[in-house]
Amino acid sequence: MTVAASVVEPLPSHALLILLLQVGVLLLAALVLGRLAERLGMPAVVGELTAGVLLGPSLLFHVAPGVGNWLFPQTAEHMHLLDAVGQLGVILLVGFTGIHLDLKLVRRQGARAVGVGAAGLLVPLALGAWLGFVLPAQLRAPGADQTVFALFVGVVMCVSAIPVIARTLIDMKLIHRDIGQMILVAGTIDDAVGWVLLSLIAAMATTGLYAGEVVTTLGEVGLLLAATMTVGRLVVGAAMRAAARSSVPGLSVVTAVVLMTLSAAGTHALGLEAALGAFLCGILVGGTKDFDASALSPLNTTVMVVLAPLFFATAGLRMDLTSLADPVVALWGLAVFAVAVAGKFLGAFIGGAATRMNRWECLALGAGINARGVIEVIIALIGVRLGLLTVEMYSIVVLVAVLTSLMAPPLLRMAMNRVEQTAEEELRGDRFLAPPPPPKAPATSTTADS
Numbered sequence: 001m002t003v004a005a006s007v008v009e010p011l012p013s014h015a016l017l018i019l020l021l022q023v024g025v026l027l028l029a030a031l032v033l034g035r036l037a038e039r040l041g042m043p044a045v046v047g048e049l050t051a052g053v054l055l056g057p058s059l060l061f062h063v064a065p066g067v068g069n070w071l072f073p074q075t076a077e078h079m080h081l082l083d084a085v086g087q088l089g090v091i092l093l094v095g096f097t098g099i100h101l102d103l104k105l106v107r108r109q110g111a112r113a114v115g116v117g118a119a120g121l122l123v124p125l126a127l128g129a130w131l132g133f134v135l136p137a138q139l140r141a142p143g144a145d146q147t148v149f150a151l152f153v154g155v156v157m158c159v160s161a162i163p164v165i166a167r168t169l170i171d172m173k174l175i176h177r178d179i180g181q182m183i184l185v186a187g188t189i190d191d192a193v194g195w196v197l198l199s200l201i202a203a204m205a206t207t208g209l210y211a212g213e214v215v216t217t218l219g220e221v222g223l224l225l226a227a228t229m230t231v232g233r234l235v236v237g238a239a240m241r242a243a244a245r246s247s248v249p250g251l252s253v254v255t256a257v258v259l260m261t262l263s264a265a266g267t268h269a270l271g272l273e274a275a276l277g278a279f280l281c282g283i284l285v286g287g288t289k290d291f292d293a294s295a296l297s298p299l300n301t302t303v304m305v306v307l308a309p310l311f312f313a314t315a316g317l318r319m320d321l322t323s324l325a326d327p328v329v330a331l332w333g334l335a336v337f338a339v340a341v342a343g344k345f346l347g348a349f350i351g352g353a354a355t356r357m358n359r360w361e362c363l364a365l366g367a368g369i370n371a372r373g374v375i376e377v378i379i380a381l382i383g384v385r386l387g388l389l390t391v392e393m394y395s396i397v398v399l400v401a402v403l404t405s406l407m408a409p410p411l412l413r414m415a416m417n418r419v420e421q422t423a424e425e426e427l428r429g430d431r432f433l434a435p436p437p438p439p440k441a442p443a444t445s446t447t448a449d450s
Contacts, residue, residue, distance in 0.1 A: 015078065015081065018071070018078055019082065019085075021071060023082075023084055025055065026055065026310055026313040026314065026317075029051035029052075029313060030309035030313040031309065033050045034309055036214075043164060043405050044309075045312055045405070048316070049313070049316040049398065049402065051313040052232055052313040052314060053316040053319050055068070055071075055317060056068075056072065056316060056320070058322060060072075081237050085307075085310065086314040086315075087188050087274075089303065090275060090381075092257065092260060092307060093311070094282070095281055096282060096304075098282020098286060099296070100286060106333040112182075113182065113186065113189065114189070115354055115355055116186045116352060116354075116365065117189030118345045119354070120190055120347040120351040121189065123230075123343050123344075123347035123350060124154075124158040124344050125155070125157065125197075125332035125343075126152045126154070127154075127346075128153045128154035128339065128343060129150045129151055129153065129333070132146075132149055132151065132152065132154060135153070135336075136293050138329070139329070139389075139390055140388070140390065140393070141387050141390050144388045147389065148204045151204070152205075152389075155194055155201060158190060158193075158197075159191060159194040159372060159375050159379060160187040160190045160194075161187070161371055161375040161376065164372075164405050164408075165183060165368055165373075165408070168371065168408050169183065170417075174412065179417075180368075183364070186351070186365065186369050186408075190237055194375075195276045196225075196276065198216055198273050198379060198382065199272035199276045202271075202272065202273045202382065203271045206349060212363070217271070217272075219271065220270050220271070221272065224267065224270065224272070225280075228283075228284065232263075232280070233287075236281060236284040236285060236288065237288045237289065237291075239259060240255060240288045240291045242284055244290075245396075250298065252302065253295070253298055256296055256299060259285065260277075260281045263278055264278045264281075265277070273382060275378065315381055318391070319391075320391050324395060325391070333396040333399065337399070341404065344370040345366035345370065347366075348363075348365040348366030349362045352365050356421075359415075364415035366411075367407065367408050367415060371404055371405045372404045373402075375401075376397060380394050380398050381394075383397070416428065419436040
């Protein structure tokens with residue numbers, strides 16, 4: 001029997017035109033405002049988010065509604081196309097976050113790191129979950145289960161942003177300090193556990209909050225982690241080493257993208273969050289023996305300069321800051337921000353005091369792990385996709401991500417000015433912060449002219 005193949009109609013011409021214009025306009029605005037933010041001493045992500053805010057319901061739709069509705073039509077067809085492009089950026093960005101995690105550092109710090117990381121995770125998680133139960137219904141999406149929503153708010157409060165933290169420590173020349181290393185370790189633990197918790201909550205949001213479903217999801221997460229550390233490590237390691245040995249240009253880049261996207265597809269198929277698969281795969285890629293991660297620098301450039309700014313600008317499009325003009329929403333927004341900051345600092349002080357840090361070291365630790373940045377923006381969008389957050393709550397969460405990232409540098413500077421540098425830290429700084437050696441001059445021939 002012959003089966004006739006059905007021909008799928010291509011993307012309509014007008015839809016393609018709108019998509020191309022959206023990508024071009026968003027990228028241009030994100031580039032300009034991202035560089036402006038950096039010149040003002042702020043993270044580039046602040047400017048990139050602002051690009052979307054200015055082009056979305058917060059401004060353009062009010063100033064020029066005709067232009068806004070034509071360029072960014074609020075229909076499923078057009079928004080899904082733009083989201084699909086952004087999702088690829090999210091997967092690769094989270095994958096690169098995993099690549100840059102230093103698990104050897106976690107093992108070296110041992111029990112002290114686990115204690116600090118656990119306190120920095122559990123205290124804001126508990127406070128956030130409590131806040132989720134008392135937030136008004138207007139900040140919870142219609143039909144969202146209150147318990148799942150509260151747990152999601154808890155995860156929002158407990159995560160940190162390793163990319164933002166690492167960049168801040170490097171720029172401030174604190175990466176070699178003991179407290180800088182501890183901030184990275186605590187942030188690593190918080191991020192790793194946060195992604196697992198987020199996947200559990202995502203499964204609850206889609207299947208319901210039933211004991212049997214929760215146990216099944218926990219079992220799937222356990223099997224996933226076991227498979228990652230056994231079969232996954234062997235497969236990823238073998239693939240990356242083979243790509244590195246090949247003479248084919250860019251094969252390491254393609255291999256990494258294939259592994260991250262397939263890993264994301266695998267966790268998504270299990271009903272878990274796709275970003276978790278990319279994150280775990282990134283950890284395995286970064287931990288592969290006999291593989292130089294610098295071979296992925298072209299991909300890193302593409303992700304950080306093109307895909308990530310486009311994603312953040314798209315995230316800004318979903319914000320409606322005019323909703324914060326409502327006094328009730330604004331007051332609850334301040335409450336969310338206050339609980340987010342208090343949870344991280346309280347957790348840092350508890351963990352730091354338990355490991356005999358002084359108050360200034362505890363303050364510096366809290367300032368570092370309080371920066372949520374890009375990770376919280378990604379999680380906020382996941383909350384929208386899961387049907388948990390309203391536009392108002394989404395806007396509040398993204399603002400918390402931006403404000404906590406802006407708080408980190410001045411608070412770190414104030415605290416670290418009161419923490420004396422040890423001799424060991426000075427030696428480590430000579431190794432970490434020393435300028436690269438000058439390039440060797442080309443050899444000149446000593447043979448006399450004939």
